[in-house]
Amino acid sequence: MSNLEELTLFLKVIRTQLPYIDGTHLFNDILINMLLLNKFTFSINTHVLDGDVKIDLPTNNDIQNSFIKIGYKQVDSYVDVNLSKIGAKCHVYSLPYEFxxxxxxxxxxxxxxxxxxxxxxxxxxxxxxxxxxxxxxxxxxxxxxxxxxxxxxxxxxxxxxxxxxxxxxxxxxxxxxxxxxxxxxxxxxxxxxxxxxxxxxxxxxxxxxxxxxxxxxxxxxxxxxxxxxxxxxxxxxxxxxxxxxxx
Structure with a gap:
């Protein structure tokens, strides 16, 4: 995968007591090893099941900044944290939206x-x-x-x-x-x-x-x-x- 020049991700992820997937996670787990990557297209929905343990979730600005720091400025996102007992959600995607x-x-x-x-x-x-x-x-x-x-x-x-x-x-x-x-x-x-x-x-x-x-x-x-x-x-x-x- 180190020679990969284009990457497309369309993900719908459920996490338990873990924060949203953001730019930092993607860089540390995937992008850091893709030195030849010149096009990254993505749409990532994260549903956090918080349960009884309360965790600190990043704001929408935090999500945006996590992508800006790794060089991706054409990104939009929104978060919902007032979801009663079903946890919280975040949707982050590259622009223009290609899916x-x-x-x-x-x-x-x-x-x-x-x-x-x-x-x-x-x-x-x-x-x-x-x-x-x-x-x-x-x-x-x-x-x-x-x-x-x-x-x-x-x-x-x-x-x-x-x-x-x-x-x-x-x-x-x-x-x-x-x-x-x-x-x-x-x-x-x-x-x-x-x-x-x-x-x-x-x-x-x-x-x-x-x-x-x-x-x-x-x-x-x-x-x-x-x-x-x-x-x-x-x-x-x-x-x-x-x-x-x-x-």
Whole structure:
């Protein structure tokens, strides 16, 4: 590996009672032996399971500085330390972002140009608001697959008049979400999904938001669907197929 000229790392790491992976760790464990390395592309998600033993975790500035010290200035990162009992998270990545997948996006995300990303997973213990999804649609303009995990209700129920469009979104996963996010994505007054083909969702929130498949507000986005995955058994009402006209 000492003759390696290019290195690409895409990592999702779980650590127990150890700090985030930062520039210092990468240099001491890997890069120090790569004297010919001239291109290093990376995306590293670290999930720290702290347990009962409290450890000192670096700040976002600490993460940034650890890469600057080893000569990598085109780096961005964000950290989340208020994650209740599940520990803390850090995502650090080289710029420009070269991967087609982006994991563990939270409200701490620092924005940027992610036009190569096609698959995005969002997860937070704090609510994602309407205006935040607008940011996501702008920063990830070619997104095709979106997973949202968030059980917290939106605080700003009076959505702004700005309509959000995910022009390329083909697959949407809303299994582990508060019902607010079902309304956020299916109501045409909130979000337009002109290419939505595949939806994974629980039956109860789908039935509630669509008013038992009679609500016109969700009809446009639902009419595009060719595939719906609902994991639990249910009895289809009479107007189910007339609501999902492309099934």
């Amino acid at each position: 087609d997948t982006f994991f563990d996006l939270t409200n701490s995300f620092r924005r940027g140009n992610f036009d190569k990303v096609r698959c995005l997973a969002m997860h937070d213990i704090h609510p994602f608001e309407h205006d935040y999804f607008k940011i996501i649609s702008q920063d990830f303009p070619f997104l095709q697959k979106l997973t949202v995990i968030n059980s917290e209700p939106q605080k700003n129920k009076q959505h702004s008049s700005t309509l959000i469009t995910f022009a390329q979104l083909n697959e949407l996963y809303l299994m582990d979400v508060h019902i607010d996010y079902v309304e956020q994505f299916l109501f045409e007054t909130n979000t337009r999904l002109p290419r939505l083909n595949y939806l994974t969702i629980n039956y109860e929130p789908l039935a509630i938001v669509t008013n038992n498949f009679m609500n016109d507000a969700a009809r446009f986005n639902c009419s595009q669907l060719r595939n719906i995955y609902i994991c639990e058994p249910f009895v289809r009402p009479e107007n189910f197929h007339s609501y999902f006209t492309s099934l």
